[in-house]
Amino acid sequence: MESNGNIVSLEDSAKQIQYWCDHKFEPEIEKELWPKILQHKWFLSEKLGRDVGIKVACLDFIENVERMREDQHDEERIRLLKELDAQMVDRSVWDTISETQPPKQIVNKRIILPLTKADLARKHGVIPPRTIIFFGPPGTGKTYFVRAIAGVLQWWYVEVSPSTLMAEGENRMGANLKRLMEKVRNLDETVIFIDEFEEIATTRDHASRIDKSITNEFIKQVPLLEKQNRKILLVCATNYIRQVDAALLRPGRFDCIIPVGGLDNQGRQTIFEHYLSSTNRGEVDMERIISMMSLFTPADIEYLFQKVRQDAFEREYVKGEDYLVTTETFLEMIPKVAPTLTDEIVDEFEQDCTRYTRY
Ligand SMILES: Nc1ncnc2c1ncn2[C@@H]1O[C@H](COP(=O)(O)OP(=O)(O)O)[C@@H](O)[C@H]1O
Numbered sequence: 001m002e003s004n005g006n007i008v009s010l011e012d013s014a015k016q017i018q019y020w021c022d023h024k025f026e027p028e029i030e031k032e033l034w035p036k037i038l039q040h041k042w043f044l045s046e047k048l049g050r051d052v053g054i055k056v057a058c059l060d061f062i063e064n065v066e067r068m069r070e071d072q073h074d075e076e077r078i079r080l081l082k083e084l085d086a087q088m089v090d091r092s093v094w095d096t097i098s099e100t101q102p103p104k105q106i107v108n109k110r111i112i113l114p115l116t117k118a119d120l121a122r123k124h125g126v127i128p129p130r131t132i133i134f135f136g137p138p139g140t141g142k143t144y145f146v147r148a149i150a151g152v153l154q155w156w157y158v159e160v161s162p163s164t165l166m167a168e169g170e171n172r173m174g175a176n177l178k179r180l181m182e183k184v185r186n187l188d189e190t191v192i193f194i195d196e197f198e199e200i201a202t203t204r205d206h207a208s209r210i211d212k213s214i215t216n217e218f219i220k221q222v223p224l225l226e227k228q229n230r231k232i233l234l235v236c237a238t239n240y241i242r243q244v245d246a247a248l249l250r251p252g253r254f255d256c257i258i259p260v261g262g263l264d265n266q267g268r269q270t271i272f273e274h275y276l277s278s279t280n281r282g283e284v285d286m287e288r289i290i291s292m293m294s295l296f297t298p299a300d301i302e303y304l305f306q307k308v309r310q311d312a313f314e315r316e317y318v319k320g321e322d323y324l325v326t327t328e329t330f331l332e333m334i335p336k337v338a339p340t341l342t343d344e345i346v347d348e349f350e351q352d353c354t355r356y357t358r359y
Pocket residue numbers: 096097098101137138139140141142143144145270271274298299300302
């Protein structure tokens with residue numbers, strides 16, 4: 001039997017439930033249950049990362065129906081997760097990050113472990129952070145890290161861009177942020193990510209009246225989030241920490257301010273190998289090439305591979321014979337990719353680290 005979406009007649013939903021669950025309810029209840037089962041199917045599929053069949057969803061739903069009734073918020077939460085376009089990120093993303101890539105170790109010790117080893121953390125009075133700022137030059141992996149954290153915790157990942165908050169015009173931003181945070185406080189096991197944080201939380205000296213109202217809203221909302229007894233992590237990322245309102249950076253507002261900086265050789269090699277493994281390659285002298293990429297960010301490495309692969313594709317298209325990417329291909333392409341980091345940017349970043357880092 002096939003389900004035909006949400007709109008089903010009373011008789012239909014009864015038939016469906018009886019068919020799939022071998023369970024008979026009052027017809028009125030059945031009608032109410034069916035859309036919930038369809039929602040549960042979506043929820044389970046997202047959570048497990050695979051498409052769950054209607055039968056599995058139905059059985060799981062019936063099995064847990066009591067628990068679900070008890071939890072009045074469940075349905076509301078599912079609706080909210082859908083509305084916010086929540087995603088489950090694969091656990092393996094975390095493992096693709098080299099142990100030496102900053103700030104993997106800080107994140108592990110300060111965020112992941114206190115959450116996953118809750119008893120030990122409690123014993124030692126370690127409180128897991130709830131509100132975090134990542135800062136660092138563009139392309140250093142801030143977004144990638146946030147996704148990886150959600151993945152390793154197996155929490156929902158919800159991304160909010162400043163443009164969504166500005167959708168109805170800049171003067172609605174404060175109100176939109178307030179509404180969003182009110183909703184978010186009802187979620188559980190969720191990582192909320194606000195990118196380009198400086199766009200919405202500019203220093204008040206330079207901001208217009210409207211921008212100030214959003215900073216003020218943030219100052220109100222962050223402590224409210226801290227008070228919630230739920231597993232929520234708010235992460236904000238910025239390329240320009242100096243532009244973020246100092247009032248928001250004071251101790252007591254965000255729990256951690258963590259720099260996401262450049263890579264060392266090991267970090268570069270891990271990312272290089274990651275992309276090389278899905279490239280049509282021949283002999284590649286990795287050590288030599290990596291030593292030429294000292295100021296490359298993860299984004300630059302990714303772009304280098306995009307160029308190298310495009311080149312390989314075009315060559316094979318023209319010549320009609322298998323083209324293998326080799327050391328030579330990289331030597332030719334590296335000069336065409338300008339690294340994001342410059343000595344000046346690295347200098348500024350180091351100053352920012354001294355001034356803002358706190359965890
Ligand atoms: N450890 C990593 N392994 C593989 N790719 C990575 C890694 N870190 C970052 N990247 C890639 O580098 C690019 C830039 O990272 P991103 O997180 O968008 O940087 P930022 O948010 O700091 O600007 C992304 O396309 C991301 O997939």
